[in-house]
Amino acid sequence: MSSIYTAEALATGAGRNGHVRSGDGLVDMDLAIPKEMGGPGGATNPEELFAAGYAACFHSALQGVARQAKVDLGESTVGARVGIGPKDDGVGYALEVTLEVVIPDLPHEQAQQLADQAHQVCPYSNATHGNIPVTVTVSDD
Structure with missing residues (x-):
């Protein structure tokens, strides 16, 4: 790189x-x-800063894949929740992330496809892949 x-x-x-x-x-x-x-x-705190960065980066990736697909996202939003807690083995702490994508003007399936594509190209997603659990959900509102 x-x-x-x-x-x-x-x-x-x-x-x-x-x-x-x-x-x-x-x-x-x-x-x-x-x-x-x-x-x-x-x-x-660091988790809020990470959530803000991940949400912004993922929204950018979503806009990029939508542009390539010639899809208008309208008033889309991406929210990120970053959780922190003790690791299962009791040694240290770990993170988990939930991303919530809202694309009000698209059918749920199409929005989910775009979110899944964004998850493949977002730099934050690539950095976390295999390291921490990341759940991408699409909400209709």
């Missing part, structure tokens, strides 16, 4: 209770462990 773009970010402070800043300064925010994980909450 030959990179055409490289993003950079630096984490400082206390990791999940620290700060992140991208190389260009567009991302510049505090982090906090969610209350559900015993932290203070009140700031974003």
